[in-house]
Amino acid sequence: MLSVEERKEIESKLADYPNSQAMSIEAMLIVQRHRGWVTDESLRDLSELLGLSVADLDGVATFYNLIRRKPVGRHVVHVCDSVSCWIMGVERVCSQLCTNLGIALGGTTADGRFTVLPIVCLGACDHAPAVMIDGKLHEDFNGQRIEEILAQYE
Amino acid sequence: MERPLTGNFRADREAVSLAEYERAGGYQGLRKALQMAPADVTETVKNSNLRGRGGAGFPTGMKWSFVPMGKDAPHPKYLVANADEMEPGTFKDRALMECDPHQLIEGMIVSAYAIAADIGYIFLRGEYVRSHERLARAIAEAQAGNYLGNNILGSGYSFTIHLHASAGRYICGEETALLNALEGKRAHPRTKPPFPQVSGLWGKPTIVQNVETLCNVHHIVNHGPAWFRKLSRTEDGGTKLYGVSGKVKRPGLWELPMGTPMREILEEHAGGMRDGLRFRGALPGGASTDFLVEQHLDTPMDFGHVQKAGSRLGTGTMVVLDDQTCPVGMVWNLEHFFAQESCGWCTPCWSGLAWTEKILFAMEQGKGSLHDLETLTFQTKFLAPGNTFCAFAPGAVEPLQSALKYFASDFRRHIDEHRCPWR
Numbered sequence: 001m002l003s004v005e006e007r008k009e010i011e012s013k014l015a016d017y018p019n020s021q022a023m024s025i026e027a028m029l030i031v032q033r034h035r036g037w038v039t040d041e042s043l044r045d046l047s048e049l050l051g052l053s054v055a056d057l058d059g060v061a062t063f064y065n066l067i068r069r070k071p072v073g074r075h076v077v078h079v080c081d082s083v084s085c086w087i088m089g090v091e092r093v094c095s096q097l098c099t100n101l102g103i104a105l106g107g108t109t110a111d112g113r114f115t116v117l118p119i120v121c122l123g124a125c126d127h128a129p130a131v132m133i134d135g136k137l138h139e140d141f142n143g144q145r146i147e148e149i150l151a152q153y154e
Numbered sequence: 155m156e157r158p159l160t161g162n163f164r165a166d167r168e169a170v171s172l173a174e175y176e177r178a179g180g181y182q183g184l185r186k187a188l189q190m191a192p193a194d195v196t197e198t199v200k201n202s203n204l205r206g207r208g209g210a211g212f213p214t215g216m217k218w219s220f221v222p223m224g225k226d227a228p229h230p231k232y233l234v235a236n237a238d239e240m241e242p243g244t245f246k247d248r249a250l251m252e253c254d255p256h257q258l259i260e261g262m263i264v265s266a267y268a269i270a271a272d273i274g275y276i277f278l279r280g281e282y283v284r285s286h287e288r289l290a291r292a293i294a295e296a297q298a299g300n301y302l303g304n305n306i307l308g309s310g311y312s313f314t315i316h317l318h319a320s321a322g323r324y325i326c327g328e329e330t331a332l333l334n335a336l337e338g339k340r341a342h343p344r345t346k347p348p349f350p351q352v353s354g355l356w357g358k359p360t361i362v363q364n365v366e367t368l369c370n371v372h373h374i375v376n377h378g379p380a381w382f383r384k385l386s387r388t389e390d391g392g393t394k395l396y397g398v399s400g401k402v403k404r405p406g407l408w409e410l411p412m413g414t415p416m417r418e419i420l421e422e423h424a425g426g427m428r429d430g431l432r433f434r435g436a437l438p439g440g441a442s443t444d445f446l447v448e449q450h451l452d453t454p455m456d457f458g459h460v461q462k463a464g465s466r467l468g469t470g471t472m473v474v475l476d477d478q479t480c481p482v483g484m485v486w487n488l489e490h491f492f493a494q495e496s497c498g499w500c501t502p503c504w505s506g507l508a509w510t511e512k513i514l515f516a517m518e519q520g521k522g523s524l525h526d527l528e529t530l531t532f533q534t535k536f537l538a539p540g541n542t543f544c545a546f547a548p549g550a551v552e553p554l555q556s557a558l559k560y561f562a563s564d565f566r567r568h569i570d571e572h573r574c575p576w577r
């Protein structure tokens with residue numbers, strides 16, 4: 001079941017679009033903000049609410065990079081793996097980050113605290129390497145700052 | 155030097171508020187435009203030589219002149235700000251939206267007025283959370299000030315703006331794929347014609363314009379096309395946001411006259427290479443542009459001159475390659491991006507780019523062969539303009555084709571030495 005808040009947020013955005021299909025991406029992102037990912041159950045609920053088939057919704061969900069159809073940890077660390085960050089040594093920083101957390105890229109820590117995912121250019125190339133945690137940008141990311149930054153996330 | 159786009163930025167990089175924006179002369183361009191006939195606004199923009207800042211450089215005023223006007227024109231008409239900025243190495247639109255959100259909004263309203271659009275969308279990449287917060291606040295402020303909504307400033311013209319957060323995919327920046335994404339579909343590009351100006355969002359006339367392009371429009375109306383043309387050092391009008399990333403002393407973003415030479419940007423503004431490093435080349439305008447090298451450093455960075463040098467101005471944000479970074483590795487990183495972001499609609503693109511990436515990866519591991527070099531050259535021809543459904547694939551092979559030309563001996567060393575010499 002969609003929560004009251006999820007439903008309210010979705011309904012408040014419906015007026016931005018002339019039909020419910022155009023609302024589907026926004027609706028999935030709203031559900032994801034509340035639950036961390038888009039579950040099979042919420043796809044069925046959204047299908048009912050928006051009058052679209054589950055297959056259509058899933059076809060859209062799987063096209064886009066930021067819609068997750070698998071669970072993640074409490075905090076999602078997105079590491080930019082695009083060209084400027086690559087030049088500035090993001091590969092090394094990323095493997096150090098993964099080693100510290102004891103996971104591989106794409107994995108979730110055993111305590112469910114962090115998931116580390118690659119992401120394309122975050123538009124912070126003049127302060128590479130760039131990392132985004134729960135939507136907050138961290139620029140000039142380097143080995144020395146990993147612990148200090150991760151400590152901000154419970 | 156005049157800096158219409160960034161001159162109003164606060165030193166602390168917080169968003170300029172509505173009150174601050176108005177105090178600095180904000181929304182004067184809109185007031186002036188509302189006194190003009192829409193066709194005259196389009197004519198003014200045409201005369202300014204403003205060309206699109208999203209990469210292709212299409213003349214903006216000319217694009218607007220294809221929109222059906224008059225009482226028989228279909229409605230609603232749409233104006234979309236392309237704020238998808240996902241071209242690796244590009245960080246200009248984010249700065250414009252975060253630091254001066256009202257500038258984009260005013261540019262949108264004036265552009266919408268010129269084509270008599272009813273509804274606007276800002277198609278914003280999902281990762282730009284700070285831009286989202288600041289634009290949402292600015293839209294609310296503009297609505298409260300009657301710069302948006304019904305009967306704007308008593309003119310009889312009405313226009314609203316909705317903020318759409320994208321769920322992310324590089325192809326969404328391509329304007330027809332963007333329309334499909336806004337409609338809630340998988341973001342495959344559409345066949346052209348029909349062009350969006352005639353049949354775009356939900357089949358209605360639609361103009362899609364880059365953020366930086368839109369930010370110029372009300373300045374042009376306010377100060378006139380001659381003023382705008384004079385800002386430039388060459389024939390393309392205006393200033394340009396130029397960026398530099400990579401191992402230079404001071405990576406960053408600067409608003410400079412259009413046509414500022416590459417060397418001046420790299421040396422005077424970015425401070426030159428870091429100590430001990432040598433310049434080997436640069437992608438002048440993001441990941442999908444051909445490398446330029448030392449011999450091109452005096453090229454004025456505008457559309458025509460960069461094209462003559464064999465590349466594209468693209469987004470105007472350069473990525474610099476130094477002599478301690480492997481050019482083959484860099485191209486592998488770029489093709490990894492393109493292979494991943496191909497929308498999968500047409501086979502030469504999705505299959506060819508996956509193949510290309512695999513070969514480059516093998517080369518980096520010391521497993522490349524001479525035959526692989528031929529295959530890479532073949533791919534650059536096979537994915538050239540005309541062979542794929544959209545401009546994504548030709549852009550994807552631009553850095554590869556130029557790297558094969560300028561860094562041929564580095565490719566050979568990977569093959570002959572069975573290793574990456576930089577590792």
Ligand SMILES: Cc1cc2nc3c(=O)[nH]c(=O)nc-3n(C[C@H](O)[C@H](O)[C@H](O)COP(=O)(O)O)c2cc1C
Nearest residue numbers: 206207208236238239240327328329363364367545
């Ligand atoms: C693969 C691909 C990605 C693109 N991405 C963007 C983008 O992120 N932002 C943008 O403004 N234009 C992008 N464009 C260009 C748009 O298709 C379109 O030309 C542009 O938004 C028009 O606006 P302009 O004339 O103001 O530049 C892209 C084009 C292609 C082929």
Ligand code: SF4
Nearest residue numbers: 497499500503544546
């Ligand atoms: S060229 Fe690539 S991105 Fe463009 S339609 Fe074909 S598969 Fe999609």
Ligand code: FES
Nearest residue numbers: 080085122124125
């Ligand atoms: S390449 Fe990493 S932020 Fe642009």
